[in-house]
Amino acid sequence: MYVRISAAIAAICFSSGMAMAEGAKLTDPQIAHIAYTAGEIDIKAAKQALDKASSKDVKQFAQDMVRDHEAVNKQALDLVKKLKVTPEDNETSKALSRQAADKLAELGKLKGAAFDKAYVANEVAYHKTVDGALETQLIPSASNSELKGLLQTGLKIFQGHEQHAEHVAAELK
Amino acid sequence: MQRARRFAAIAALWLAAGASARAATIQISMENLEVAPAVTSARVGDTIEWTNKDVLLHSATARNGDFDVTLPPKKTASFVLKKAGTVDYYCRYHPNMKATINVAP
Numbered sequence: 435m436y437v438r439i440s441a442a443i444a445a446i447c448f449s450s451g452m453a454m455a456e457g458a459k460l461t462d463p464q465i466a467h468i469a470y471t472a473g474e475i476d477i478k479a480a481k482q483a484l485d486k487a488s489s490k491d492v493k494q495f496a497q498d499m500v501r502d503h504e505a506v507n508k509q510a511l512d513l514v515k516k517l518k519v520t521p522e523d524n525e526t527s528k529a530l531s532r533q534a535a536d537k538l539a540e541l542g543k544l545k546g547a548a549f550d551k552a553y554v555a556n557e558v559a560y561h562k563t564v565d566g567a568l569e570t571q572l573i574p575s576a577s578n579s580e581l582k583g584l585l586q587t588g589l590k591i592f593q594g595h596e597q598h599a600e601h602v603a604a605e606l607k
Numbered sequence: 608m609q610r611a612r613r614f615a616a617i618a619a620l621w622l623a624a625g626a627s628a629r630a631a632t633i634q635i636s637m638e639n640l641e642v643a644p645a646v647t648s649a650r651v652g653d654t655i656e657w658t659n660k661d662v663l664l665h666s667a668t669a670r671n672g673d674f675d676v677t678l679p680p681k682k683t684a685s686f687v688l689k690k691a692g693t694v695d696y697y698c699r700y701h702p703n704m705k706a707t708i709n710v711a712p
Contacts, residue, residue: 498700505662505680590639591663597703 460524460575466514467521468530468572469585472564473507475534479560482538483553492550495602499557499595506588513584526567547606554603561596565589632656632685635706637665637678637698642706649688650711656685666699667706675699 460468476499483496514521537556544552568589576582630652636643638660649655659665659678667676667686673694674686691712698704 501700502663505664509662587639587661590641591661594640594701594703598701601702 460526460571461522462517462576462578462581463519463522464524464526465572465576465585466510466519466581467523467527468567469588470507470510470521471527471530472567473503473510475530476557476560477503477507478534478538479541479553479556482541483549486541486545486549487553488546489550489606491602491605492554495554495557495598498598502591502595506591510584513580517578517580519578519581551603551606554599554606557599558596558603561592561599565592565596568592630654634658635667636660637704640698640701640704642698642704645706647706647708648711649708651688651691653710654685654687655708656683658683664700665704667696668699669694669696671695 480496480499480503484493484500487493487496541549541552541556568585573582573585573589576585631649632654633647633649634656635647636658640661640663647655655667657665657667657676657678659680659682662680664680665678667674667678667684669675671692671694673690674696676684676686678684688708688710691710694708694710696706696708
């Protein structure tokens with residue numbers, strides 16, 4: 435399980451590293467797409483958890499994720515509209531979506547407490563990955579100051595989610 | 608007798624003035640999942656006014672049950688302190704947002 439998560443993180447780092455190595459610095463439309471995709475992925479995961487989770491705390495956490503990520507993504511959509519930027523699909527977004535689809539399928543096979551544990555563990559790992567990407571790649575690459583600002587706000591929020599997930603994970607043990 | 612009455616009137620005025628001067632409104636902001644200031648000193652009768660500057664739903668929920676104020680995105684809500692003591696509170700939706708109010712009698 436943990437090996438698989440690290441492998442997924444390595445794959446994301448590798449694929450985005452590849453994109454960078456090819457000299458294609460991430461553009462604002464790509465960054466917007468990645469950030470939005472990352473939010474959508476967490477909303478989907480949370481909706482699966484609302485359906486399958488048995489612990490009240492896990493359900494509550496999933497509800498918080500849907501609410502927050504929808505709010506942030508709405509803000510992101512408003513901003514790209516204002517800036518007249520069209521989010522552009524790219525290798526990093528695709529890698530994120532592929533891994534998320536695999537994870538949804540994997541978690542879909544679990545039930546009860548096993549599902550709860552796996553979902554929350556993945557939420558910790560996922561937010562860590564996204565926070566890392568925001569900090570080292572997306573925020574430094576963003577050229578528009580409003581986009582950068584939104585990503586910085588997003589980072590704060592997702593760091594909060596990471597701590598929240600860690601707390602829920604500890605409670606489950 | 609008259610003196611006593613005058614004294615009582617003056618005392619009442621003083622008390623009223625003192626009370627109104629003392630009841631303050633204290634502002635606390637919630638922005639980027641941080642409560643600022645994280646520690647606040649107040650007195651019984653003061654109003655705490657929280658402003659949520661985020662696009663996210665927050666709450667100010669006292670651990671001892673004294674208050675539970677819901678703060679929709681970009682909104683302000685308040686609560687009048689009724690009891691002395693140290694009250695720890697947090698956001699129900701983001702439990703890592705924590706703060707304290709020290710309420711003097």
